[in-house]
Amino acid sequence: MISFQDVSFRYPRSKWLFKQLNLEIKQNLITFIAGPNGGGKTTLGKLMAGILKPEVGTVLVNGLNTKDVELAEIGAKVGYLFQEPERQIFAATVRDEIGFVLELHEIKQAEITAKVDAVLKQFQLEHLANLSPLKLSRGEKQRLAIAAIMVNQPRFFILDEPTTGLDQERKEILSSVIERLQDEGIGMVIISHDQYFMQRHAQQIITVVGGEIVDVANCST
Amino acid sequence: MWQTAALDPRTKLILVLTFSSLAVFIKNVYILFILLVVTLVAVRAIGGDLWSIFRKLQRFITIFVAIIVIQSIFTAHGHVILQIAQIRLLTDIGLLRGVQTILRFFIVIAAAVIMTTANPRDIIQGLIQWKIPYELAFMVTIAIRFLPLLQEEAKDTLTALQLRGVNLKKIPIFKRLKTYSYLLMPLLVSVLMKSRDLSVAMEMRAFRAFPQRTSLRELHFRRADYYVMLLSILFFLMLLFTAIKIS
Numbered sequence: 531m532i533s534f535q536d537v538s539f540r541y542p543r544s545k546w547l548f549k550q551l552n553l554e555i556k557q558n559l560i561t562f563i564a565g566p567n568g569g570g571k572t573t574l575g576k577l578m579a580g581i582l583k584p585e586v587g588t589v590l591v592n593g594l595n596t597k598d599v600e601l602a603e604i605g606a607k608v609g610y611l612f613q614e615p616e617r618q619i620f621a622a623t624v625r626d627e628i629g630f631v632l633e634l635h636e637i638k639q640a641e642i643t644a645k646v647d648a649v650l651k652q653f654q655l656e657h658l659a660n661l662s663p664l665k666l667s668r669g670e671k672q673r674l675a676i677a678a679i680m681v682n683q684p685r686f687f688i689l690d691e692p693t694t695g696l697d698q699e700r701k702e703i704l705s706s707v708i709e710r711l712q713d714e715g716i717g718m719v720i721i722s723h724d725q726y727f728m729q730r731h732a733q734q735i736i737t738v739v740g741g742e743i744v745d746v747a748n749c750s751t
Numbered sequence: 752m753w754q755t756a757a758l759d760p761r762t763k764l765i766l767v768l769t770f771s772s773l774a775v776f777i778k779n780v781y782i783l784f785i786l787l788v789v790t791l792v793a794v795r796a797i798g799g800d801l802w803s804i805f806r807k808l809q810r811f812i813t814i815f816v817a818i819i820v821i822q823s824i825f826t827a828h829g830h831v832i833l834q835i836a837q838i839r840l841l842t843d844i845g846l847l848r849g850v851q852t853i854l855r856f857f858i859v860i861a862a863a864v865i866m867t868t869a870n871p872r873d874i875i876q877g878l879i880q881w882k883i884p885y886e887l888a889f890m891v892t893i894a895i896r897f898l899p900l901l902q903e904e905a906k907d908t909l910t911a912l913q914l915r916g917v918n919l920k921k922i923p924i925f926k927r928l929k930t931y932s933y934l935l936m937p938l939l940v941s942v943l944m945k946s947r948d949l950s951v952a953m954e955m956r957a958f959r960a961f962p963q964r965t966s967l968r969e970l971h972f973r974r975a976d977y978y979v980m981l982l983s984i985l986f987f988l989m990l991l992f993t994a995i996k997i998s
């Protein structure tokens with residue numbers, strides 16, 4: 531699904547973060563990326579989604595080179611959840627937040643309504659549909675962000691630290707969301723330090739320290 | 752060279768004002784060019800980053816070309832350099848006006864870079880010593896500090912929107928405005944949240960608790976400051992005088 535071929539990357543005016551990285555992420559697995567702060571987890575996730583482009587080497591998403599395609603094209607296949615949910619909330623109501631991308635794409639109103647309703651129900655956001663997204667709690671905002679990505683029906687998800695700031699109960703809800711996505715055959719990369727969460731969902735764990743992949747472990751759940 | 756890095760922020764402010772106001776007043780392309788060279792030399796001497804000026808200019812290239820073409824098409828007189836069918840795409844007057852605008856842009860951006868070499872804390876102090884109210888001076892520096900941050904965020908937001916499958920190039924024109932309004936939302940929210948946090952933090956540190964503020968650090972003009980200021984005033988008058996005489 532996502533493959534790194536001799537990828538080297540550095541931020542402008544910094545030293546190399548990744549050098550000659552090779553990596554293969556499979557479509558049908560839940561892969562965790564773990565490691566200490568500043569190890570390069572977020573950067574790795576952004577490279578996977580084409581938000582950042584490698585300076586040397588290629589990143590292929592579904593066979594497409596991230597250097598050659600528009601971000602919107604990758605976005606249609608890969609959903610990306612930012613570490614801060616506020617960054618990706620655009621509309622004035624929860625309902626509009628889920629539907630506005632479809633509206634911009636000139637899909638028929640009836641079809642939009644049906645799709646939005648289905649997603650609202652799936653993510654238990656129906657009672658919040660007409661509220662402003664800014665009034666939601668952190669956990670709800672995050673669920674909304676995932677829901678809004680889901681209307682595009684991506685085949686793959688990258689979640690950056692989805693459990694930070696969630697209490698036990700919200701984590702439980704997030705876990706069930708992840709399991710539901712998994713049942714639908716959607717692959718995932720989850721960036722997280724959360725041990726409990728990792729043990730529960732991980733099928734593969736990649737550990738990144740100082741820009742190096744120090745460990746790739748397969749686990750059975 | 753004297754110790755330019757230690758120039759008083761007020762001196763730098765005067766330099767910026769001199770260069771940018773001249774850029775606005777002067778029309779003659781040759782004088783503008785001289786002004787540009789002097790500005791660049793000044794930026795270099797003060798230790799500003801010349802490359803950052805070029806990087807900033809790169810973004811405006813399409814606008815520059817557009818200005819030249821539009822000036823050519825809508826200015827009736829002048830010699831035609833390039834013509835397609837009945838449309839005069841490039842005339843000498845259009846070219847001249849275009850170059851004029853580019854030079855002005857260039858000078859103003861270069862002058863602004865001078866200010867980035869000053870420490871924001873010193874800028875406030877300089878403004879206060881010019882008897883500008885502290886609140887106002889503080890607002891100015893906050894604006895200077897937060898603009899680059901906002902730019903970063905705008906970029907991230909655009910990325911997030913594109914990842915949602917929105918391709919700005921493929922959205923029909925009449926819907927594009929609506930798309931931009933969606934971009935504005937997270938930015939506004941972030942600005943409002945930041946300013947709220949900032950005001951709380953300022954209250955906590957007793958901002959405006961006393962009507963009179965004193966500061967530990969006082970700025971003093973040095974000899975180099977007086978030289979630079981005198982030079983810039985002379986330069987200002989000289990260029991203005993030449994420009995008036997030529998026209």
Ligand SMILES: Nc1ncnc2c1ncn2[C@@H]1O[C@H](COP(=O)(O)OP(=O)(O)OP(=O)(O)O)[C@@H](O)[C@H]1O
Pocket residue numbers: 541542544547565566567568569570571572573574
């Ligand atoms: N925009 C940037 N410009 C320059 N350097 C950056 C930028 N973003 C991150 N870095 C640097 O790259 C390194 C990796 O950062 P990254 O955010 O990928 O780490 P992380 O593993 O996600 O950390 P965390 O656990 O804190 O989220 C860090 O040393 C960081 O300072």
Ligand SMILES: [Mg+2]
Pocket residue numbers: 571572573613
């Ligand atoms: Mg991170």
